[in-house]
Amino acid sequence: MSSSAPRHREKAQVLDESALDRALTRIAHEILEKNGGAKDLAFVGLRTRGVSLAHRLGAKIAQIDGTTLPVGTLDITLYRDDLGMRGTPVIRGTDIPFSIKDKTVILVDDVLFTGRTIRAALDAIIDLGRPTAIQLACLIDRGHRELPIRPDYVGKNLPTSRRESVAVRLREHDGEDRVVIEEPEEG
């Protein structure tokens, strides 16, 4: 987040802690249902909050199914279509310590918006190998797609205006679990 960005104030809370947890539980069940179990599944979370969500989904599936799925971390900075338009690129590294070949990769992100991040993530994953399939899970789908990309699992569909932003706050990073809509402060 750039320091020169306008200040935002909270407009509404979308999910509280228990609603967020229920959404993840439902997504975990949907993943198992759609794939007929946990066989050959792997999670790849998008930095930063997608990684935490991927670990939480992995823990839920371990609870439900008893299977521990691998969880990887993807940094898509090198694949962005706006590299060089956003100041210094900050590379924090990709860490996928397992083969994705012949796996169904479940890509996890916090907010799905234009779809450009997911486009970059698809390229990045395919450069690492040939998975059987890639599915997309996101906690919030806020609309405004600019590319033909749709999620397989959604925590909550949230119609927003473009000037608003959606902040997913997670315990691991922000000390609390909740999702809020923010809007720029006037003046």
Place this chain on the structure above:
Amino acid sequence: MGWTRKDLLSMRELDAGEITLLVDTAASLQEIASRDIKKVPALRGKTVVNLFYESSTRTRTSFEIAGKWLSADVINFSASGSSTTKGESFIDTAKNIAAMSPDVVVVRHSSAGAADLLARELPCSIVNAGDGAHEHPTQALLDLLTIREKKGHFDGLHVAIVGDIAHSRVARSDIHGMRKLGMTVTVAGPPTLIPPFVQELGAKVSYRLEDAIGDVDVIMMLRLQQERMTAGLIPSLREYARFWGLTLDKLARHARPDVLIMHPGPVNRGIELAPEVADGPYSVILDQVSRGVAVRMGVLLLLAGHKGGDGA
């Protein structure tokens, strides 16, 4: 913390934050080397020219690999086989290459200040890949990355840089970088090969190998640069090897068991470094080379990757 420089010319001009940004970026890019498909699209459509007026194995190759892994187009220019042999001057050649609109020019030259000159004259980004006995910043960065990976941190580390300090651009860049990150540096070598400036840079000086390597975390052995030497600096190669060559025996008797042995290459085996040491368990010489590709990817990415941005 952002990168705002057009060029990378020296370690002297960088502050600790910029050095850390470069090392962190390189560290994050290392995983590309272990991929099956070693290519990411970050610098697609960017052109990198390697302008080398001195021979080089590691630096030129690693800049080329780094550029290619980032999807840049990399063109190699070497002075032999070019119009330089027809008498074209350095700056004329450089301006002609710049007229072909490269994004980054990586330059190595035997004269100190060659990279600075290009940085002033050309609109593209310039990377100094070694200018005379002045600086070699990407070598210092890869040394720093190797040290941090092996030791886990920089805090309070003590490094001995041994050998031909006078002719070494690596020593200069290393001293600047290490001092800025809070490390202690001792340089050691025969008095004829230790220039007076090292104390101004905050390095300690020792004239005995055995004293210098006693209580250090890292020993950086330098190549005796015979091609840059005028006669009379050392009595003989054999005497130099005897007093300044690092052998297993000297290591066992004087150095700590967890010491790292580094060398920027190329190694004069049997002169500054015994083969058993160069290939031995303390040696991280080839790790340095691997890190070199990551460091050069980081440098190219930061220089070419933020161009056109408003820096916001």
